[in-house]
Amino acid sequence: MVVWFLVWELTARTEALPPAFIGQPSVFLQTFFAEVADGTFLKATAITLNAVVIAFVIGSLLALLTALAMSVFPMLEKLLSPIIDALNALPRVALIPLFILWFGLGVTQKVASGVSIMYFILLSYTMAGAKSTDPDHLLLARSLGISRADIFRKIVIPSAVPAIFAGLRLGMIYTVLGVITAELIAGGKGIGTLVSYYSNTFDPNGVFATLIMLVIITSTLAAIMTRIEKHFGKWRT
DSSP states (O other): OHHHHHHHHHHHHTTSSOHHHHOOHHHHHHHHHHHHHTTHHHHHHHHHHHHHHHHHHHHHHHHHHHHHHHHHOHHHHHHHHHHHHHHHTSOHHHHHHHHHHHHOSSHHHHHHHHHHHHHHHHHHHHHHHHHTSOHHHHHHHHHTTOOHHHHIIIIIHHHHHHHHHHHHHHHHHHHHHHHHHHHHHHOOSSHHHHHHHHHHTTOHHHHHHHHHHHHHHHHHHHHHHHHHHHHHHHHHO
């Protein structure tokens, strides 16, 4: 990374490529620290994270409840799978104008954008984790007369925990991107709005400074999810 930034800086300073197009590390790092110091990035981050957390919680609960119902009732899975696959194939960016029409320009349309991504990611991972349960364990449990509820609670769920947390970690990142995309299109005061502003004013250094903040946000959220996963990994064992 250091070598890459040095080459980037040298390329911009010698104008081998126009700095107005590629930005300049020394400039956008100064912009980044200045925006952090004056609170611009912190306020925008708080606004974006508010929508992200709400979308993450709603999307996670809906996905887990759907996966639970589909796991307990196989016929329901057969009925819903084609519908879920069709809805999952819809491009989220194309849905944002509809969310704006339905929910307005406030936080609700950003939450809807995040939920539309989080739901399908976690649902897919959870179902894959539930289906990865060792069939020999299930056969043994049934032969011992263990109830379906206990099989699901003590065998299926622990087996699916790694896949669930993989879905939560990936879903968290994509929820952030979904909210950012909504802010890019609909405006507001979040991180996505800053990216849109700097892009529209042809300020690559401002764009890169904002992207650094976005990387910090997603990396921090991913690290938090990893710590939680390790904690629940002990319970699974």
